[in-house]
Amino acid sequence: MFTALLGRLADSGPAIHVAPLDVFHIGGLTITNSILYGWITAVLLSALLIWVTRNVSVRPKGGVMQFVEAGADFITSLVENAFDDRKVGRKYVPFFVTLFFFILLNNWFGLIPGVGEAFRSGDHPLLRPFTADLNGTLAIGIVTMIYVYAASVRESGGVVNYFKHFFIGSPLNPLYLIIGLLEMLTDLTRVFSLSLRLFLNVTIGEIVIGVFSYLGHVVAPVTALPFTLVELFIGALQAYIFTVLSLMYLAIAVNHASEHAHEDHSLTGYEPSETMGQDPGQVGEARGA
């Protein structure tokens, strides 16, 4: 009896998809609903940012532009302050600003009513947020970490110098060797932690909204609204966190490299990387005061 009851409840439950579903095929490639929506978002994002850069002016304008400008300014100052040398940080601003806006827009576009179950091709939903697909977030994570690794190798001046950072002493010492190898291993898990966090946050948001609009039945918009608003906040937060964490990975490697270059006076004026996001001068003042 229990099984029959639970089975009936499960049958009429809300439609929840964790995996993306096929929409159509090009040649041998399967195009899923999430990548289709990802393309749409990428085109819209490019159009928006090109329009904003064309119309940028000294006197501030209202509307969408001011939000884009505020976001770009926020990430720019974040990136520049993360590095010991602001000039080094300036080189990496475009990538992180793009990353932030891409994730933010993908998260928010997934919350538009109608994305999901409303439009269908066959019996599959046609659209699905790109970040609610593990393949999508894994792609973002891999691209980001390849960029971070390439930039850290370039900043530390060669692959050998970069690998030296993992070892606190000579690699010939077996203890330091094992610690260094473990450090490398934990470094590789960053791809998965970054992409899993983004994927799970967005997917669980979708599921929660789906469940509460199912529970609401006729008043579905009313019951789903609070959770949509929470997801709006979480979408922005996750975009910020993804950007900051990948930035931190890069900043730690780069600042470490510049410390090695000036090893002589690093013993006295040593500023650990926990001052990230702060101007080193400010921290000094705060301590002096």
Add this chain to the structure above:
Amino acid sequence: MTFADAINTAVIGKGLMIGLGFIGPAIGIGLIGGNYLKAVGRNPEAAKFFGQALVFVAIVELFGLLAFASTFIVK
């Protein structure tokens, strides 16, 4: 008819996984938020570290989400 036949134990397992899995991150996020406010109360200049507190919230939160994701394995 045994107990396991009468009740879908996978549902109980999933419920326990989600419930117990979310307790830890909830405590962790509470500790982070509480300690952040404590720090700001003692030294209002520490309010600028809010962004870094959020980063730690994200790190803690991942474990709860992993518990949630694992429920899809239980059949």
